[in-house]
Amino acid sequence: MYRTHTCGELRISDVDKSVTLSGWVQRVRNLGGMTFIDLRDRYGITQLVVNSEAEDTLSQEVRNLGREYVVQVTGKVAERSSKNAKIPTGEVEVITDGIKILNSADLPPFTIEDETDGGEELRMKYRYLDLRRNPARRALELRHKMALEVRKYMSDEGFIEVETPVLMKSTPEGARDFVVPSRMNPGQFYALPQSPQVFKQLLMVAGYDRYFQIVKCFRDEDLRADRQPEFTQIDCEMSFVDQEDVLNTFEGMTKHLFKTLRNVEIKEEFPRMPFADAMKYYGTDKPDIRFDMKFVDITETASGRGFKVFDDAEYIGGICAKGCAGYSRKDLDKLTDFVKRPQVGAKGLVYVKYNDDGSFKTSVDKFFSEEDFKAWADEFGARPGDLILILAGEKKRTLTALCELRLEMGNRLGLRDKNKFSPLWVVDFPLLEWDDETERYYAMHHPFTSPKDEDLELLDANPAEVRANAYDLVINGVEIGGGSIRIHNDVLQQKMFKVLGFTEQEAENQFGFLMNAFKYGAPPHGGVAFGFDRWVSLFAGVESIREVIAFPKNNSGRDVMNDAPSSISKAQLEELMLDLKGEAVKKATPQ
Amino acid sequence: MYRTHTCGELRISDVDKSVTLSGWVQRVRNLGGMTFIDLRDRYGITQLVVNSEAEDTLSQEVRNLGREYVVQVTGKVAERSSKNAKIPTGEVEVITDGIKILNSADLPPFTIEDETDGGEELRMKYRYLDLRRNPARRALELRHKMALEVRKYMSDEGFIEVETPVLMKSTPEGARDFVVPSRMNPGQFYALPQSPQVFKQLLMVAGYDRYFQIVKCFRDEDLRADRQPEFTQIDCEMSFVDQEDVLNTFEGMTKHLFKTLRNVEIKEEFPRMPFADAMKYYGTDKPDIRFDMKFVDITETASGRGFKVFDDAEYIGGICAKGCAGYSRKDLDKLTDFVKRPQVGAKGLVYVKYNDDGSFKTSVDKFFSEEDFKAWADEFGARPGDLILILAGEKKRTLTALCELRLEMGNRLGLRDKNKFSPLWVVDFPLLEWDDETERYYAMHHPFTSPKDEDLELLDANPAEVRANAYDLVINGVEIGGGSIRIHNDVLQQKMFKVLGFTEQEAENQFGFLMNAFKYGAPPHGGVAFGFDRWVSLFAGVESIREVIAFPKNNSGRDVMNDAPSSISKAQLEELMLDLKGEAVKKATPQ
Incomplete structure (x- = not known):
């Protein structure tokens, strides 16, 4: 037997027990003739103590230990003199009487700590070491738990999970398919599913009434930062329902997930916003409503006053940043630079400071009067101390830029707390x-x-x-x-x-x-599909879905860990009756 | 709202309630001026009653109904005069006051009944209709429930489910890979996993300790009756374990599944049989031990007596079929034909009838004496009334043939009850x-x-x-x-x-x-992987894994329902930098 307990299990009540533990050497310290070893496994860390001055086999073995060695130890649980309140096993240590090295380890290319010195490329190449780090492990544990809770909730609601084919028919509509040549049907190809859309609708025709599936989907698109060629979807479909039924069902699921995974109890109904309002007030079909700061459209009141930028604009609108009237010239220049970035796409930024003394300081004093500014302040609901930021131009583009500016101001004002959910x-x-x-x-x-x-x-x-x-x-x-x-x-x-x-x-x-x-x-x-990777990353509080995928691919669709995709043998190509051509011949490394 | 209740929900306690139901028309009968409609959904069947003599809109609408029409009905629940004890809703009917046809239906190509008139090819072409049949629905419900119970048990045991990549690296060892050309990396290919073997071992290196996954795997093999190009595996791996730990863990899971899915409580430990014994006594590494009938090796005692078939044989062995001494000439001829089939592969069959009166009737009287037969009977543990069946020849081949004969005798003697599990x-x-x-x-x-x-x-x-x-x-x-x-x-x-x-x-x-x-x-x-499709089919009591797969492929790897695989466009091939060659060009239908 390799262990009697895990490294996260021993407590003060276990003192004097003889135990066997197995795990990885996290850290070795020598202190006053004693050696202290942090032994780690998935469940936690336990401190081992060895008398390193005794010239016995044990202390010799201890001297051989390196970081990430895999060992099995026996010993007796004792109360620690200096306790560590930060970890659940921190009140005890194991007075070690035997150590067996189960496997040695080369020095890892980066530190296996919560904050590591490894960059993303290196971490992904050695993903099996990166996954030893607590943040990575916690993300995958959350993912596991979330999948379980989805399945539990959906099953309790009478949904049945049905596996649909991965090898399916290629359809020209939609994004680009990944295809799989069929050896048994030469010249023909399967496609990997972009979603099980057709199959879930067929299951409704088949009378399955309530279907769901947590399922891998595939899109051969050029990858952006937060896209993966394979991703996971919570796919659902229901019969004899209208929109209201669907929204209620999945609002229930969402609340269940909030409660069980984030301990957030949401009592009230989720707000419902028409697409038109989302575009009008937030410039996007996915508004962040953790904070208000709605757009105010002043196209009518601000146009026709001789300010060319406004007069030529299809749309003039802005936001009111509470308490920001004190922004310096430098602050405002930075915001102007921000909105002018190609990703944001505005041509310039107009500001109106509503000073504490009730006066206005603006970048358009030449064209508008104090009375105009007072009228705008009323439209924006601004009060002394606030800052109004205005963009103007072609409508769609300006709304998009204003959306970015609003999110930026939300960040600056600390209104986008990742532990608050809206x-x-x-x-x-x-x-x-x-x-x-x-x-x-x-x-x-x-x-x-x-x-x-x-x-x-x-x-x-x-x-x-x-x-x-x-x-x-x-x-x-x-x-x-x-x-x-x-x-x-x-x-x-x-x-x-x-x-x-x-x-x-x-x-x-x-x-x-x-x-x-x-x-x-x-x-x-009718039905719905949720992006599982994205949802997990939201709950995990991480930026990229790569952090919640065990073995993700990079932006070129490559798994840098095992170097896939790779060339295949001539024999394989022969069997599939395929020839490479053009660039492909050169890029396929010789067999 | 499309319904207040499902078609499986109403009971005698609901009498006098006004209800709305939606579902499919299973059957329409006219009887004494009344029309009776069986309305079906996933949850059951409810009987509707309409007064078809009233010349109103309702009775006209009823006359328009056909099999598999989708309708919404309103009415009042009433107690039935002639109750149907076979179905849970059999005590009530709905006196219908309104019918709305939600969708009409063409006549299905086969009957939607437990015993249908549709052959497998037709059923698979219209799989979405086949899936409406109770046996198909029950199989998929069982599959869903089994996946849930696996996940529940494994999670409770501390295993975490980790999704491993579907687009991975091709490896030349093992069965043939399905490959996926990479557009972003021309000339290179991903492979679909034959199993997540490498990834699960990496997860152990990563310290995940206990991993599992219910996962699709792929093998591009020539398909036999019970193989599919994509299949589902329960894949598991554990760290710091020896064989005993693994067997105990999964024996626990197996018992849990027996109990929750088949209501079979297995208290005793599963027997463990060395491979060598399995081959010796059953001629296979997967013995059916629902019945005994072990092989008896009589090579030593039966050889060298002038019977050429035996004298030339590397192996002589047989089985004892209890109570079969009464087999007629015809019965024995049939058995001889059976063992001579190419799939079984024996050259002939020797029988020894141990008659009720203690005498022997055999096909080798010429070469052996009554005493020999008595000695054999002792070796086989045969008693008067039993039949000994003996095969001889090359050892491996004969053991295999004897295995088939044993299973055949098991079938004939009713020893292979599909509701008994060993x-x-x-x-x-x-x-x-x-x-x-x-x-x-x-x-x-x-x-x-x-x-x-x-x-x-x-x-x-x-x-x-x-x-x-x-x-x-x-x-x-x-x-x-x-x-x-x-x-x-x-x-x-x-x-x-x-x-x-x-x-x-x-x-x-x-x-x-x-x-x-x-x-x-x-x-x-160490770890283990279970064939999920096969396990479900065992529990469902069906012969083929196709019956427990929602949308299976046929023996040519084709989905006959949506005609996949299929040709793809020239543009798609261009993008992937691939050319078809040889047969493939001809077989790809023109775009």
Whole structure:
């Protein structure tokens, strides 16, 4: 037997017990003729003590120990003279009478501590060592617990988890598929699922009523900081429901997760914000409502006064930063630089300081009067001591820039506490988006999303105005998930395809299979999918989803730990009846 | 709101309630001026009653109904005059006052009944309809519940579920990989995991101590009846354990699953049978021990008596079928035909009837005496009324044939009740298998499996004799899972590679990455993986794993429902820098 206890288990009540422990050597210290060893495993750290002055085998063995050696020790539990209140085992130590080295260890390339000296590239290359660190372990433990709680809640609510295929059919719509050549069907390919959308709708046709799955999905997109080629989704679908039923069900799940994983009890209903309001007041479809600071539109009152920047602008609007009237020239220059960054995209920043004495100090004194500023202050709800920040320009772009500025001010004012959570449903999304380049409408969610009944008559005359039964769950400005009520009526679905510019043949080719299934009695249904990685990282309080994925890939889609992807053998290519061409030949390293 | 209750919910206590139900029309019957409709959903069936003689809208609507129509009905719950004790809702019916057709349905291509008229090919093509049938639904519900119980048990035992990558590195050892071309890394490929073996061992190096995962795995093998290109595994690994710890842990899990899913309480320890005994007494490494009928080896006593078949045989052995002495000539001919089938592979069958009167009737009277038969009867433990069946020939082949014959006799004698379960650990597997063709040893489990300490010294002199710390869980003759204690000692691992005929360079190329990780402090560890699909099918009492997979593939690896795999566009191939060649060009249908 390798151990009687784990390294996180011994307490003062265990004093005098003979124990066997196994684990990794975290630290060795020599002090007054004694050697103190911190022995670590997943469960904690226990201090071992060895009399290093005795010239016996034991003390010799101890001298051989290095960091991260794997050892098995026997000894007796004793009360510590100097206790460590920071760890649960801190009241005891093990007076060691035997040490067996189970495995030696090379010196790790970075320190295995909460705050390590290893950069991300190095940590990812030696991810198996990085994972020994407490923050990494805690993130994966949280992930495990969250998956469990999702499954528990969903099962208790009558949902059944059904595994859908990973090797499925490639569909040209949507993002780029990863494909898998089929050896048994040469020239043909499977695709990895971008989501189990079609299968979950088929399960509704099959009468499964309430389906969910925690499932890997795949998108061959160029990767940004917070994207991974494979990611995990909480995928759900329900029958005989309208939007209200879906929102209530998943609001329940969300509250359950808050309670069990973050010990946050949310009693009140999540606010619901129409997409139009989200854009108007926050410039985004995923507002961070931990703080207010809504946009105020002053296009009408501020235009036509001879200030060219405003007069030429499609939109003039701003935010009121409470208590920031004291901002220095330097502070304001920094904010101006911020909004001018390409990622933010504004041309400049107008400020109005509402001084404590009731006077105004602004960057547009030439064009506007004290009375104008007083009127603006009223519109913004500003009080003496506040700072109004205004952007102007093309509407969409300015709203986006203002959104960034608002978040920046939220950060500066400490209004974005990562231990405060403000969930929100954004609802009433537009059904369609117009694309100038291809000159057609695209489904904002997907082609099966149902329009709102009351907007149905707009579908011919003014498709852009039609709102969908679509919704997103947003927490702290992060889009956690989204979904829609699907179209289950054949006539409406055909019309939708027409609006999207599909010919009957195209619709048949791309969606005929699902439409055919719908002919055999499709129930009304709808669902939602949540980004599991993102949700875990939100709860873990970490910036990147890479921190909550055991073995993530880098921005080139590579696993730097085991150097995947890699070239395959000629024999493998032969079997698949594939040839590499162009660049690919050169880049495939010789076998 | 689409419904106040499900179709499985109403009881006698609900009488007089006004309810709304939604579901599928299972059956419509007209009887004495009334129409009776069975309304079905996932939860059950509720009987609706409509007065079909009233010439109102309702009765007109009822006349429009067809099988599998989706409807919403309102009405009042009433006690039934003729109750149906077979279903939980059988005491009530709903006197219907409104019916709304939510969706019509084409006539399904087969009946949606427990016993359907649809063949497997048709059922799989319309799998979304097949899944409406109770047996299919119950199988997937069982699967869901089993996954939940595995997760519950494992979590309670301190295991954490960690998701490992689906896009990983291709390794040449083992079965054939499915590969995924990388667009961002042209000429390079990911592989889909055959198992998360490497990752789970890395998690042990990372100190995760107890890992599990219910995970999709992939093998590009030619498919047999009960194989799927993608399948699900319960994958587990533990640190600081020996074989005994692993067997105890998973015996606990197995008992938990028996209890929660099949209501079978197993108190006693699972028997443990050395591989050598399994081969000797049952001719297989996965014996069905629901019944005894062990092989008896009579090579020594039956050889050298002038019966050429026996005299030329490497092995002569048989089984005793209790109470079968009455078998007719025809019965015995059938058995002879059975053993001569190519799948069984024997050349003929020798029988010895031990008649009720104590005399013997045999097919080898010419060569053996009554005394010989009496001696055999003693060896077989046969009594008057029993039938001894004997095969002879090349040893391995004969043992295999005898195994098939034993199972066949088990079937004939009703000894293989699918509601009886006999779990068994097969242990002490050989470490290595010699392959005549390539003239080298192969690891029977995998190259990281540890040899038994006591057999270590045989590794040079007689590798074939070395037993491994490897084990299989077998239930009712089905291999449910297996695993091993891994080598964690560098020197032993190098030696193992040598025995397997790897040069140092080959070992480095193929396993260097994992070996390198092992240098940083690898704990002793071991694990197991269970075939989840097969286990579910065992508990569900169905023959094929296809019955417990929502959307399975056929024997050509095709999803006949949505016709995957399929050709992809030229543009997709261009992006991946791939060319099709040979047959593949022809078989890819034109875009």
